[in-house]
Amino acid sequence: xxxxxxxxxxxxxxxxxxxxxxxxxxxxxxxxxxxxxxxxxxxxxxxxxxxxxxxxxxxxxxxxxxxxxxxxxxxxxxxxxxxxxxxxxxxxxxxxxxxxxxxxxxxxxxxxxxxxxxxxxxxxxxxxxxxxxxxxxxxxxxxxxxxxxxxxxxxxxxxxxxxxxxxxxxxxxxxxxxxxxxxxxxxxxxxxxxxxxxxxxxxxxxxxxxxxxxxxxxxxxxxxxxxxxxxxxxxxxxxxxxxxxxxxxxxxxxxxxxxxxxxxxxxxxxxxxxxxxxxxxxxxxxxxxxxxxxxxxxxxxxxxxxxxxxxxxxxxxxxxxxxxxxxxxxxxxxxxxxxxxxxxxxxx
Amino acid sequence: xxxxxxxxxxxxxxxxxxxxxxxxxxxxxxxxxxxxxxxxxxxxxxxxxxxxxxxxxxxxxxxxxxxxxxxxxxxxxxxxxxxxxxxxxxxxxxxxxxxxxxxxxxxxxxxxxxxxxxxxxxxxxxxxxxxxxxxxxxxxxxxxxxxxxxxxxxxxxxxxxxxxxxxxxxxxxxxxxxxxxxxxxxxxxxxxxxxxxxxxxxxxxxxxxxxxxxxxxxxxxxxxxxxxxxxxxxxxxxxxxxxxxxxxxxxxxxxxxxxxxxxxxxxxxxxxxxxxxxxxxxxxxxxxxxxxxxxxxxxxxxxxxxxxxxxxxxxxxxxxxxxxxxxxxxxxxxxxxxxxxxxxxxxxxxxxxx
Amino acid sequence: xxxxxxxxxxxxxxxxxxxxxxxxxxxxxxxxxxxxxxxxxxxxxxxxxxxxxxxxxxxxxxxxxxxxxxxxxxxxxxxxxxxxxxxxxxxxxxxxxxxxxxxxxxxxxxxxxxxxxxxxxxxxxxxxxxxxxxxxxxxxxxxxxxxxxxxxxxxxxxxxxxxxxxxxxxxxxxxxxxxxxxxxxxxxxxxxxxxxxxxxxxxxxxxxxxxxxxxxxxxxxxxxxxxxxxxxxxxxxxxxxxxxxxxxxxxxxxxxxx
Numbered sequence: 001x002x003x004x005x006x007x008x009x010x011x012x013x014x015x016x017x018x019x020x021x022x023x024x025x026x027x028x029x030x031x032x033x034x035x036x037x038x039x040x041x042x043x044x045x046x047x048x049x050x051x052x053x054x055x056x057x058x059x060x061x062x063x064x065x066x067x068x069x070x071x072x073x074x075x076x077x078x079x080x081x082x083x084x085x086x087x088x089x090x091x092x093x094x095x096x097x098x099x100x101x102x103x104x105x106x107x108x109x110x111x112x113x114x115x116x117x118x119x120x121x122x123x124x125x126x127x128x129x130x131x132x133x134x135x136x137x138x139x140x141x142x143x144x145x146x147x148x149x150x151x152x153x154x155x156x157x158x159x160x161x162x163x164x165x166x167x168x169x170x171x172x173x174x175x176x177x178x179x180x181x182x183x184x185x186x187x188x189x190x191x192x193x194x195x196x197x198x199x200x201x202x203x204x205x206x207x208x209x210x211x212x213x214x215x216x217x218x219x220x221x222x223x224x225x226x227x228x229x230x231x232x233x234x235x236x237x238x239x240x241x242x243x244x245x246x247x248x249x250x251x252x253x254x255x256x257x258x259x260x261x262x263x264x265x266x267x268x269x270x271x272x273x274x275x276x277x278x279x280x281x282x283x284x285x286x287x288x289x290x291x292x293x294x295x296x297x298x299x300x301x302x303x304x305x306x307x308x309x310x311x312x313x314x315x316x317x318x319x320x321x322x323x324x325x326x327x328x329x330x331x332x333x334x335x336x337x338x339x340x341x342x343x344x345x346x347x348x
Numbered sequence: 349x350x351x352x353x354x355x356x357x358x359x360x361x362x363x364x365x366x367x368x369x370x371x372x373x374x375x376x377x378x379x380x381x382x383x384x385x386x387x388x389x390x391x392x393x394x395x396x397x398x399x400x401x402x403x404x405x406x407x408x409x410x411x412x413x414x415x416x417x418x419x420x421x422x423x424x425x426x427x428x429x430x431x432x433x434x435x436x437x438x439x440x441x442x443x444x445x446x447x448x449x450x451x452x453x454x455x456x457x458x459x460x461x462x463x464x465x466x467x468x469x470x471x472x473x474x475x476x477x478x479x480x481x482x483x484x485x486x487x488x489x490x491x492x493x494x495x496x497x498x499x500x501x502x503x504x505x506x507x508x509x510x511x512x513x514x515x516x517x518x519x520x521x522x523x524x525x526x527x528x529x530x531x532x533x534x535x536x537x538x539x540x541x542x543x544x545x546x547x548x549x550x551x552x553x554x555x556x557x558x559x560x561x562x563x564x565x566x567x568x569x570x571x572x573x574x575x576x577x578x579x580x581x582x583x584x585x586x587x588x589x590x591x592x593x594x595x596x597x598x599x600x601x602x603x604x605x606x607x608x609x610x611x612x613x614x615x616x617x618x619x620x621x622x623x624x625x626x627x628x629x630x631x632x633x634x635x636x637x638x639x640x641x642x643x644x645x646x647x648x649x650x651x652x653x654x655x656x657x658x659x660x661x662x663x664x665x666x667x668x669x670x671x672x673x674x675x676x677x678x679x680x681x682x683x684x685x686x687x688x689x690x691x692x693x694x695x696x697x698x699x700x701x702x
Numbered sequence: 703x704x705x706x707x708x709x710x711x712x713x714x715x716x717x718x719x720x721x722x723x724x725x726x727x728x729x730x731x732x733x734x735x736x737x738x739x740x741x742x743x744x745x746x747x748x749x750x751x752x753x754x755x756x757x758x759x760x761x762x763x764x765x766x767x768x769x770x771x772x773x774x775x776x777x778x779x780x781x782x783x784x785x786x787x788x789x790x791x792x793x794x795x796x797x798x799x800x801x802x803x804x805x806x807x808x809x810x811x812x813x814x815x816x817x818x819x820x821x822x823x824x825x826x827x828x829x830x831x832x833x834x835x836x837x838x839x840x841x842x843x844x845x846x847x848x849x850x851x852x853x854x855x856x857x858x859x860x861x862x863x864x865x866x867x868x869x870x871x872x873x874x875x876x877x878x879x880x881x882x883x884x885x886x887x888x889x890x891x892x893x894x895x896x897x898x899x900x901x902x903x904x905x906x907x908x909x910x911x912x913x914x915x916x917x918x919x920x921x922x923x924x925x926x927x928x929x930x931x932x933x934x935x936x937x938x939x940x941x942x943x944x945x946x947x948x949x950x951x952x953x954x955x956x957x958x959x960x
Contacts, residue, residue, distance in 0.1 A: 002823035003797055003835040010814055020814035103789065155693065164696075167514055170521045171692060175685040182678030185550055186669065200532060230813065233798070234805050236791040240754040245858075246778030246806030290838065291793040324536045332533055335526040342522065343504050 025295045028288055032302040036085070039306055043081045043313040048320040079211035080203040084312040084326065085305040086214040087203070087271050088281075090221060090263045092304025095278010096297055097225075097260035100232050101253055105283065106166050106341065109145075109264045110275010110334060113173030117148025118265060119273035120176045120183075123195060127187055134210060134269075141269035145261050148172060163342070177273070201274035201327020203312050210270050221263045225297055228255055232293030274327045276334025277304045283341065372645050375638040379652045383432075386659045390431070391424040393667060398424075423557075430556040431662045431676075432655035434617045435627055437568055439635075439654020440647055441613040442628025444575050447582050447641050448606050453517045453691060455628030456491075456614035457684075460523030462623035464494020465615045466549065467527040470534050473541065480545060484564075488615040490527075495611055498523045513695070551624040551677020553662050560620045568616055571609040572651075578606050579644040586642070624677050626684020627658055633691075703765045703780060703861040704729055705751070705893055710760030712743075712750055720746050722917035723760070730861065733888040734895040735904040735925075738914035739938060744897045745785075747914075748864050752783050764862065778806035781862040784855050786870060792840035796850050799839060800826055803857030818857075825856035828883065830876075844871035852880060863887055865896040869903070881907050902952050905929055913937055929953065 009026055011019040044056045059078070095108040109115045121144030122137050129136075152172055156165040177199070184195055194205055206214075231252045234245040242249040267274070281304035285296055308326060311333075315324040392398045398416055405411070406420035442455040456462055468490025469483040478486065501519035531549075535542045547554075581602040585592040592599050617624065632641070634657075635649045658676070661683070665674040705728040713719040720743045728734055736744050749755045751762055753769065762769045764780050772780070782803070790799070803825070804818045826832045829849040839847065848871045855863065865884060869877040881896075885907055888894045898904045904911055905925040913920040913928060915937040921928045926948075934942040934953050942953040 002819060003826075003832065004801070004814070004819040004822060007797065007836065008814070017811040018814045018816070018818075019811065155689075155696070163518060164514060167518050167521070168689075168692060170518075170525070171685065171689050174521075175682065175689060178678065178681035178685050181550060182674060182682055185547075185678055186672055186674050227810075230808075230810060233802055236789075236794070237802070238787075238789050240749075240752070241785070241788045243754065243774055244752050244778060244783055245802060246775045248774050286793040290795055290798070291791055292798060319537055322537060322539075324533065328529065328532045328536055331525075331529040335522065335529050339501065339522050339526060342518070343501065 020292075022289060022292065022295060025289045025292070025299065028299060029302070032299065032306065036302060036306050036309075039309050039313075040081060040085070043084075043309055044077055046313055046317045047077060048316065048323075049076075075208070079206045079208045080312055080316075081309060082211040082215050083203050083206040083271065084309045086211070086218040087267045087274065088277055088305040088308025089218050089301040090214075090267050091274060091277040091308070092281040092300045093221065093225060093278070093297060094260045094264040094267075095304075096282045096300045097256050097263070098278065099282060100235055100293075101257050101260065102165065103236065103238065104162075104165060105286075106163070106279065106338075108275055108277075108279040109260075109268075110173070110273075110277075110331075111166055111279060111338070112149070112152055112169035113171075113176060114145050114148050114152075114169075114264065115268055115273040115275040116173040116176035116180070118142075118144035118268040119199065120144055120180045121147075122269055123180050123183060123198065126195060127183060134213065137269040138266050141265040142261065145265050145268075148176065149257075149261070197325055197327075198272035200325050200331060201272040202325040203271060204323065204325070206270065214266065214270060217266055221259065222301070224259060226294065228252070228259065229294035229297055232256070232297070233291075236291070236293075272327060274308075274330055276330055276337065277308060279341070280304075280334060280337050281307060283337070372639050372649070375649060376652065379649070379656055383652065383656045383659070386656060386663060387428055387432075390428050390659055390663050391420060393663065394419075394424065426557040426561065427553055427662075428659060429558075430561055430620065431553050431659045433561060433565075433568070434553070434621050434624070435654040435656065435658025436651035437572070437613040437617055437654070438624065438627040438658065439631035439650040439652075440572060440575060441610045442630075442654075443632045443635060443641070443647055443650035444578070444582070444606055445610055445628065446632045447646075448585070448603065449516065450586060451513045451516060452633065452695070453513060453629070453688070454520070455626065456610060457524070457623065457625035458517055458629060458688070459520040460494045460498045460527060461491045461611060461614045462618055462625060463524040463527035463531070464490040464492075464497070465618040466490065466623050467531045467534070468493070469619065470531050470542070470545075473545070474534055474538065480548070481560075484567075484615065484619040487619040488611060491611040491615040491618070492608075494523050494527055495607065547675055548622040549677075550675045551622040551680065552675050553621050553658075554673075556620055564616050564620060567612060571612040571616075574605060575609045575613075576644055576647055578602055578609075579647060582606065583642050622677055624658065625681045626687065627654055627661075627680060629684055629691075630687050631657060703893060705781070705862050705895075706763045706766075707747070707751075708761045708763065710747075710750060710762060711758045712746060712755065713758050719917050721750075724914075724917075724919055726912065726919065726922070728862070728893045728895055730893045731888060731891050732893065732909040733885050733907055734893075734910045734912060735908035736895065736897045736912045736914060737899070737901065737904055738920075742914045743917065744914055745866055748783055748785070748866055748897070751781065751864065753777065775806050778858065778860075780860055781864065782855050782858040782860040783864040783866065784851055784868050785866045788851065790839040790847060792838060794839050795836055796831060796839065796842070796853075797822070797826070797835040799850055800853045800857055803854040803859075806858070821859065822853075822857050825853040828856060829853040830879075845873055845876060848872055849876065849880075852883075860892075862893045863895070865894070867897055867899065869898065869900065877903070901929060901934075905952075906950070 007022060008020045009023055011021060041056060044059060045051055045053065091109060098107040098109065098112065099105055118141040121140040125137060125140040126132055152165070152169055155168045180199055184199065197204055231247055234242045234247045235249065235252060235256070237245065239249045239253065278300070281300040282296070284303055285299040289295060289299055308330065311329040312326040315326050315329055318324070388400055388403060391403050392400060396419065398420060402416050403420055406417035410421060411417055438456065445454045445456065445459070446452060465487040468486040472478040472483055472486035473480065498516065498519045501523065502516040505515040505519060581597045584595050584597045585599060585602065589599055631650050631654045634653050635646050639645045639649055661680050662676045665676045665679045668674060707724055707726040710721060710724050711719065712721045724747070738744055746755065750757055769777065801818065801822045804822065808818065826835060829852050831846060831849050831853060834842065834846060839850070842850065852868065868880055872880065881903060884894050884896060888909065908925050910922065911925050911928040912922040913933060920937055921933060931942050931944060931953060934940050941956045943956045943959055944951045945954050945959070946952060
């Protein structure tokens with residue numbers, strides 16, 4: 001029995017299959033799934049409209065009999081909760097993938113200005129056109145992410161893994177959010193309140209349809225991630241050495257970036273500019289379970305989902321009847337975290 | 349050596365061909381003319397267009413019977429004067445900051461100072477029921493807290509002196525982000541209470557008038573005066589801390605005093621018109637096109653350029669999408685942040701960055 | 703496997719040639735050592751072999767087959783490199799890093815077979831880092847990191863092994879352990895090519911020494927023949943005198959021997 005057998009559970013149903021799983025990661029995963037489930041149920045109960053446990057059980061048991069309480073849950077809370085979980089997982093994954101691609105622990109859609117770019121595109125869309133469908137807003141979001149990514153890359157293509165890319169990302173994000181602010185302050189349209197909330201990221205306006213879409217999207221992206229995750233470990237050794245280990249580095253770096261973009265774009269289109277989830281979730285995950293491509297991704301996603309869910313739930317309940325946008329909470333925690341992280345990183 | 353990151357070098361080269369002493373006078377003349385032009389246009393444009401002749405009449409031969417004269421003196425002129433005064437203060441603060449830190453990227457907004465001032469002001473309004481007109485003190489405290497926070501973060505980050513320039517700006521951005529997210533959070537707690545500061549938050553000159561000015565000018569003049577007296581010490585400090593000390597300059601005291609004045613000026617501006625960003629960033633660069641940063645010529649020029657720039661921005665904000673009105677803060681943030689990116693680009697190109 | 707470098711040239715820009723029409727053949731069962739001044743292109747040669755840089759002209763082949771024809775996976779199974787410039791992810795454990803060497807033999811479902819684990823464990827024992835297995839890479843000293851890199855290389859089990867300054871950061875005991883290991887690999891029939899800067903070690907271990915100077919191969923052959931005072935003068939610009947016997951000797955700067 002060597003050290004590998006000691007530390008890992010090996011999933012080996014047959015001879016040709018052997019998948020490693022840190023024993024510690026297994027425990028952490030179980031714990032996180034439990035936490036997520038409990039959070040889910042609590043979030044259904046908590047809120048400014050009081051709802052009994054019986055009603056919650058009814059909803060979970062798909063009891064279709066609607067009364068005031070269960071319809072509150074179905075129409076108002078369930079979409080927000082599903083949305084928050086999916087958004088948290090997707091943004092966490094997106095941040096994790098960006099960090100792998102840039103080999104920089106500070107990379108994240110919010111930090112690099114990508115969230116601001118996507119949000120600006122969607123806001124422009126709303127200001128310009130009367131009818132905005134789900135598809136068009138997602139396309140606008142994609143467009144925003146791509147263009148912003150190009151701008152940031154153009155500045156830093158030589159030096160992806162220092163603090164310079166962070167500065168450029170923040171500066172680009174500042175430009176884009178200045179434009180968003182200016183745009184919103186100068187026009188009056190139907191959905192002003194929605195757009196103001198959109199700027200900081202809010203689950204307020206999610207309906208069941210968009211929340212379901214986001215959940216399905218999350219499932220899709222996770223599947224693709226699992227297919228690609230094997231390559232993440234070698235990619236951490238840099239472009240050249242990944243090639244030495246046998247990975248077509250160029251191809252897989254591009255795949256990873258594209259997956260990151262696909263993960264974040266629909267979220268921003270529906271929820272607004274949220275960022276920092278990837279930063280926080282991945283950092284915490286690395287400290288808990290160390291570094292292994294697939295496992296780290298999954299744990300980050302779970303942490304991100306839990307975090308975002310609670311940000312939304314606390315925002316709804318802490319200062320009831322006032323509702324605070326989840327995005328504001330996350331931005332606050334993110335800023336604090338960022339400050340702590342920079343001190344930690346530069347101390348190395 | 350003077351850290352001289354300037355706008356495209358062809359422009360500065362052609363200006364530098366003019367002799368130094370004539371350059372300064374020429375600059376003053378040119379800028380004063382531009383200032384007059386902008387001032388007149390600023391006053392004449394608005395919901396009701398006023399002819400220049402009427403403006404001159406209103407100023408020099410005020411006739412209380414004429415409605416137009418009222419608009420000019422009671423409404424438009426104060427707004428213009430406030431804009432120019434605030435611009436001057438921001439310009440000088442930015443000039444002094446860039447001179448002291450020898451860093452072309454610093455200004456009261458990039459150091460997070462304005463965001464801190466805003467947050468503390470909001471706290472005062474929310475927790476202590478301070479009226480919107482009396483927020484200078486909390487603004488000043490906030491400015492100081494944020495500025496000092498940024499500086500202490502920079503100390504922690506300064507392992508290699510090569511990236512020093514970037515570290516302070518990075519720290520400033522993070523502090524700025526922290527305080528703005530705190531501000532957003534606070535505002536969400538009671539949207540009604542903050543309903544009438546929405547515009548101020550972006551940076552808005554329109555509601556300002558002479559009462560605001562009268563409250564701020566004593567402190568402003570004091571700060572400006574002190575900064576001008578520090579000019580010579582700052583010049584010597586450009587050589588480096590050790591050399592300055594051996595030349596007899598009390599480096600620590602100069603730093604403290606200069607910082608205090610910068611915080612003072614920044615918080616004065618924030619308490620009246622809100623956080624207007626990037627004027628302090630842009631102005632010193634324009635000033636360096638005409639004169640070097642040594643001596644007080646640059647300081648005076650910065651005040652002139654600052655006043656000009658802010659009035660111009662306010663003017664643009666009002667006419668760009670007429671009849672709708674943009675808010676000055678938004679315009680200056682947008683243009684200024686693009687300028688900041690360009691500065692970063694030039695720094696990378698000239699390899700002043702790791 | 704035989705590694706053949708055929709008329710290879712490389713230049714970063716048109717005017718700055720790093721390597722000019724170099725031709726070398728590396729046969730299995732030998733320990734080759736490449737020496738030369740800093741910046742003379744030794745590491746660049748390795749980069750070209752590993753396809754990190756594109757050839758300006760010429761061809762590199764393994765057992766007759768052009769390297770460009772190999773897929774990345776095939777190449778990783780044939781040739782591996784130990785390099786200083788490889789960044790180490792801070793939070794990765796030593797055990798995981800060593801296991802990365804097996805990547806090119808694994809598939810989607812088979813990432814941790816019994817064989818993989820045994821080989822990785824053996825490699826760690828060989829490099830004497832078994833007790834460090836659960837430590838994070840950022841917590842290791844320079845020498846320990848270097849040994850971990852070597853262990854990763856061992857698990858890759860390639861027939862051609864390239865070592866770029868493998869003794870860096872290592873204390874003396876581990877330096878000789880690593881060089882002994884290199885010799886052992888060569889005796890097992892592998893093709894081992896090392897870049898060394900210590901002339902003494904080169905002379906002691908190499909079956910074959912190659913000197914690179916001025917974009918070309920200055921000399922190659924047995925150590926005693928190649929490492930001479932003339933060569934030291936021409937290539938390294940140091941006046942030396944040989945001190946020792948016929949079997950073993952060192953080249954000492956003349957001005958130190960009165």
